[in-house]
Amino acid sequence: MASVRVAALGDIAMGTNRAFDIGGRSILIARTTHGVFALDNQCSHALQPLEGGKMKAVHIFCPLHGVRxxxxxxxxxxxxxxMCVRTWPVTLADNDILIEMEL
Ligand code: FES
Incomplete structure (x- = not known):
């Protein structure tokens, strides 16, 4: 596992999510009032991107069929x-979003 800088916190507005390519893997960073979360940007149903899905509290809804x-x-x-979507541990360091992941 390695600690990888994904983005600055200011790159993601509160209440939104955004995908980043990390070593060829699409990782979704979701920023909510409950924290910052990282997960694979791929729904476990039909493997569609989760980016842009609506969020509520600690949940995201798949844009295609609405699984929460x-x-x-x-x-x-x-x-x-x-099936779960893989999540990754997030650390905030100053204004940076770091995730722990296998590269
Ligand atoms: S592709 Fe996400 S719920 Fe169907």
């Missing part, structure tokens, strides 16, 4: 998919 995923652990709600 918990940003903390990637777990889904409902019956469309039972």
């Amino acid at each position: 995923f918990d940003l903390r652990d990637g777990s889904p709600t409902g019956n469309i998919t039972k």
Whole structure:
């Protein structure tokens, strides 16, 4: 595992999410009033991007079919998919967003 700088905190407005290419992997950074979260930018249902999905509290809704995923652990709600989306530990250092991931 390596600590990787993804973006500055100011690059992501509160209440939004944005994808970044990290070593060829699309990682979604979600900034909410509950914290900053990192997860794979790929829904576990039909493998579509989660970027741009609406968020509420600690959840993101897939833009395509609406499955709700918990940003903390990637777990889904409902019956469309039972597979989690992989999440990555986030650290904030000064104004930088760092994630711990395998490169
Ligand atoms: S692709 Fe995300 S819920 Fe279907």
